[in-house]
Amino acid sequence: MNIFILSAGEHIYSTKRLYDEAVNRGHEVDIINHSKCSIKLSNGKREINYYGDNIIDEPDVIIPRIGASITRHGAAVVKEFEMNDVFSTARSLGILRAQNKVRTLQIMNRKGIPIPDTVFSVNPENIKEQIELLGGAPVIIKMQEGTQGMGVMLAESKKSAKSIIDTFYRMNHNILLQEFIKESNSEDIRIIVAGEKVLAAMKRKGLDDDFRSNIHRGGSGSKVNLTDKEKSMAIRAASYLGLPVAGVDLIRSKRGPLLLEVNSTPGLQGIEAYTKINVAEGIIKYLEKKCSTKNSRMRRY
Incomplete structure (x- = not known):
């Protein structure tokens, strides 16, 4: 496969892990800084330019790692690849939906995914x-x-x-x-989903003086066993948003698991460290399967 990783920095942990695992498995990989891309639309045609002069060829797959500060531009770049039938681990509409917590919760509520009031x-x-x-x-x-x-x-x-x-x-x-949700005890669960499979899950625990459980806020993590309902919720939530690969956050309550949010660009550092699972490799294997299926369909016709 020819893979483009859309990322603002090649030294970011998650970007580097995905690059290394893809290269180790024999794929051609380029890291493209989407913030440096410009899109030209003219006479029904379009070009994606990198740093203003290099026209980007079409890869087989893109892995968007779109930061919150440039979500709309990043999603627009992803959309251009999508319109040329390039598979993406996060569709442009899914990226925009996941960035807006209200829109995410509206979709989950309509689809019957339990959420906090x-x-x-x-x-x-x-x-x-x-x-x-x-x-x-x-x-x-x-x-x-x-x-x-x-x-x-x-x-x-x-x-x-x-x-x-x-x-x-x-x-x-x-x-x-x-x-x-008082009974959550400052804990939540981060689940990494790829297609119809849960790759890894960890429980995150906040500091004693902080109700938030995010690792970036000083919390800690540990591997966790999911119930069938939690697995199903995570896979369905990612699918409903149009995110083949996603990070799904749940909280356990007296009413059962509740969905908090869905992340189109989940970080891999914490979950790989705490679960000892090679999540990056799991994502690349998922892409290999998707491309194999797509090529098989093309050969039939």
Whole structure:
């Protein structure tokens, strides 16, 4: 296979791991900085240019590693490859959906995937009523677009919740409110999905003084055994968003597992370290299978 990894940095852990595993398995691999790509549309034709002058050839597969700061441009680059029938581990629409927490939760709720009770609004005049819709404080307040636990706060009283929410509304920041799942004990589960298979799963535990469980916020991880329901939820959630490869975050509650969010560019460092599973190799093997199936279909016709 000829593989393009769309990444802002070749020395980023996940990018390097995917590159090394693909090369070790005999594939041709290029790391393309999507932020340096420009797209030219003219007379029904299009070109993807790299650094302004090199026209990019079409690979067999792309692996988008799109950062939150340039999501829209990255998704546009991915879309151009998609329109020429290049397989992507994350479709452009899936990247945009996953970046928006509200859109993700709307899709999950419609598809019957259990989620925490959630409220979103832009009305600063009924904050009290919004909090009451979740049964009162404490509540979780999240920025609608955020990663690695940033922009996530716990308001332990109605007074503090109203103050935080009012501030965000006045600053024109889009937020959502979620019920606080006390029994989760500052733990969640990160699951890496590739197609119809779970490659790895780890439990993440936050610091004693922090309700967030993200590794990037100082938390720790450990390998975890999933229930059949949790596996099914993760695979279905990724599929519903259009993400053949994804990181799915769940939380365990008295009502059963609840979906928190889906990540189109899941980091591999923490989950490989804590589970001792070669996730990067699993992703490359999945791509090999997809390309083999695609080529077989083409030969039939």
